[in-house]
Amino acid sequence: MANSLTDVFGAAAAVAKGMSVTLREMMSPTVTENYPDEPPKFQERFRGAHVLQRDENGLEKCVACFLCAAACPSNCIYIEAAENTELVRISGGERFAKTYNIDYNRCIFCGYCVEACPTDAITHGHGFEIASYNTSTLIYRKEDMLAAVPAGAKPPVVHEPAEAGAH
Ligand code: SF4
Numbered sequence: 001m002a003n004s005l006t007d008v009f010g011a012a013a014a015v016a017k018g019m020s021v022t023l024r025e026m027m028s029p030t031v032t033e034n035y036p037d038e039p040p041k042f043q044e045r046f047r048g049a050h051v052l053q054r055d056e057n058g059l060e061k062c063v064a065c066f067l068c069a070a071a072c073p074s075n076c077i078y079i080e081a082a083e084n085t086e087l088v089r090i091s092g093g094e095r096f097a098k099t100y101n102i103d104y105n106r107c108i109f110c111g112y113c114v115e116a117c118p119t120d121a122i123t124h125g126h127g128f129e130i131a132s133y134n135t136s137t138l139i140y141r142k143e144d145m146l147a148a149v150p151a152g153a154k155p156p157v158v159h160e161p162a163e164a165g166a167h
């Protein structure tokens with residue numbers, strides 16, 4: 001008898017708890033996204049299309065270490081590295097990514113590449129409108145993902161040999 005009463009009170013408490021959640025949600029304001037007429041709102045942590053970041057001087061943060069490609073479970077990052085020289089400085093490190101592609105046919109937006117990057121070069125942006133009927137357009141190149149040069153920073157300088165010799 002005691003067990004039966006305990007069961008009944010337990011069940012009633014569970015129903016009351018469930019109904020309290022339902023009532024609370026009924027009272028909260030309805031949020032309607034008017035996409036595509038208005039841009040959708042994202043949580044800060046939303047993992048959208050990637051952005052390759054620049055530092056405060058406008059140099060690319062990627063130093064072509066390949067750690068993101070190694071961490072990627074989908075094997076969808078392709079990088080070709082090149083050396084910075086006295087004439088051409090693209091990144092703040094020794095090397096920069098001459099080619100940096102992400103194949104969005106395969107990317108699962110897991111964020112492992114972002115976590116692996118030692119320079120915070122690769123990040124998730126909020127871009128999400130990347131669906132396409134043409135799969136070849138889903139291979140994003142470095143130029144598609146590179147952040148704009150920050151205001152006040154000079155864009156990376158590529159010195160001509162004659163100009164470099166003058167200094
Ligand atoms: S988000 Fe995941 S699957 Fe996509 S490129 Fe990064 S590591 Fe690879």
Ligand code: SF4
Pocket residue numbers: 061062063064065066067068069079097116117118119120121122
């Ligand atoms: S994005 Fe980051 S992890 Fe990937 S190659 Fe560039 S510096 Fe290395």
